[in-house]
Amino acid sequence: MKTVFGLNAVRKEFPVTTRMLYLDSAHQTPLALSVRDAVLTFYNEALEMAGPKPIWMRRAEETRVALAEFIGASADEILYTKNTSEGLNIAANALPLKAGDNVLMIEGDHPNNAYAWLNLCRKGVEVRFIKLNGEDSVASAATFAPHIDSRTRAISLSHVTFHAGQRHQIADIGTLCKKHGIYLVIDAMQSIGVLPIDVKELGVSLMAAGCHKGLLVSQGMGFLYVSKEVENLQPAFLAMSGMAHPPADYIATPDDMELRPAAGRFEMGNHNLPNLHALSASLALINKVGVRNIEEHVLLLGDRLLTALDALGVKVIGPRDRQHRAHIYVLDLPVNEWVDYLAQNQVRVSAERGGVRISFAIFNNSIEVDRLVELIKLRLAKEIVAGTPEGDSLLTSIQN
Incomplete structure (x- = not known):
């Protein structure tokens, strides 16, 4: 071969x-040797000097840029998370959904995607599961189109399924969502680092993934892509790092609650710095190949x-x-x-x-x-x- x-x-x-x-x-x-070495570099610096934090934060932002370029996004559209599940939950809770709205999903998709949306049922949001015709079937716009009505607000599914390996036709579904003004939320856990991904070409609104599969990093690191075109997203949790104008004196007041644009409004402070060093090295390896x-x-x-x-x-x-x-x-x-x-x-x-x-x-x-x-x-x-x-x-x- x-x-x-x-x-x-x-x-x-x-x-x-x-x-x-x-x-x-x-x-x-x-782990690859180069990825392990990057993590060791971080821990050696922590051992010797308790951390050159400004340097670490600069590397974190450089990695954010590299990750954004890897999926055809801009750096301010990338949020670091712990894993795919956290990213999907951030997405589900951020969308302006209300009682009577519905979300379309594929029956049998990863449970952590389903639970993120099923949790909204307590708010009156309906989750509709669509059954595919067998494990060899893939989802396309035709799969979802008959199920869309005036209260359909989002479609969420995996890019590649974990249980049978279907590669769903995301770009086709993205075109359908754009036509109907529907959010498209993607779980890219199994595809990131294995398949080329351009979020703009796919028409994705939000996309979550962990880094411990195709991105070659240990568990505990993930990201969420948030398109700048998506408006009215409200974070379920709020921290100083998510504010457009954080107080210089570190005294919070209700006078200025403007949020950062795109993914920045979901920032919660310190990152998983060891795994960010690993991600920087793994992206370099993947890009080289x-x-x-x-x-x-x-x-x-x-x-x-x-x-x-x-x-x-x-x-x-x-x-x-x-x-x-x-x-x-x-x-x-x-x-x-x-x-x-x-x-x-x-x-x-x-x-x-x-x-x-x-x-x-x-x-x-x-x-x-x-x-x-x-x-x-x-x-x-x-x-x-x-x-x-x-x-x-x-x-x-x-x-x-």
């Missing part, structure tokens, strides 16, 4: 590749996996069309026994909704795909009754 970038050099950044077959990046990616190259790489690995699984008769849950998938492939195999079997052979995967989830990343290669396929063939051969023509044939193919 032809690689689209210097894969061997990238793999050296990830020591995990020398110890196991890591196919679980839809859950959490391991190129996110479009990463997309093509994981799709090529998926092509190879799908072809091999078809030959084995192993069904894959989720879409097969390249434009509708990304890096996640769920094998229709008994979860408990197969996850344990793969773990015993130093293969890290996840169990998701009755299937074995394989998720590729920047550091995986075709040899690892072939190794996974051989392990599957071996287990399948053992499951076939010994002495049958099918069993003998499969065992012979493995031995050869």
Whole structure:
């Protein structure tokens, strides 16, 4: 399989590749050496001088600029958060929704997206779940259009689903939302760092993501994109850092309550500085490789996996069309026994909704795909009754 970038050099950044077959990046990616070093730089500075805070804050803003550029936004449209869930909750509570309004969602999307909106039911907001036609279906404007009425205020869904890997047609949905004056709120947890994202081209109003998957950072760091075109957003929490004119004497009064524009009004003060150092390094690594190259790489690995699984008769849950998938492939195999079997052979995967989830990343290669396929063939051969023509044939193919 032809690689689209210097894969061997990238793999050296990830020591995990020398110890196991890591196919679980839809859950959490391991650290790269350069990312770890960036975090160590921060902690060494903290150890030696209790922190050059002005320098740290300057780096935080430089990282904000880099992250904004990475998704086609401006720096004042980026808010740092702890994770995707926090970002989605900030978004849901900031929109000017009132009793009788409704929000459209996909049935079975990530629960933390759903709960952010279901929490508004206590205010009289209705959440309408739309069912897709199977795990291989993707959402488009046609999915939502029949369900929009005069009280529909927002559509919220994942860009790429965590459980079957569907890549929903966000730009198409964004055009629909613009036509009807509806907010589009996106969970980009599974797509950020894996697929190219331009929030302006997608027509996104707000977009939340964590950084511990495709962005290669440890847990505890996320961001929320807030389009400057979205007006009347009210933060559920308020701090001095969110004020347009914070008091120089640090004495709060009700005289000037003007908020900062866009994402700035949601700022709550000190950031996760260690992980911001990590994010700066990870963005540098991803940009060096190129996110479009990463997309093509994981799709090529998926092509190879799908072809091999078809030959084995192993069904894959989720879409097969390249434009509708990304890096996640769920094998229709008994979860408990197969996850344990793969773990015993130093293969890290996840169990998701009755299937074995394989998720590729920047550091995986075709040899690892072939190794996974051989392990599957071996287990399948053992499951076939010994002495049958099918069993003998499969065992012979493995031995050869």
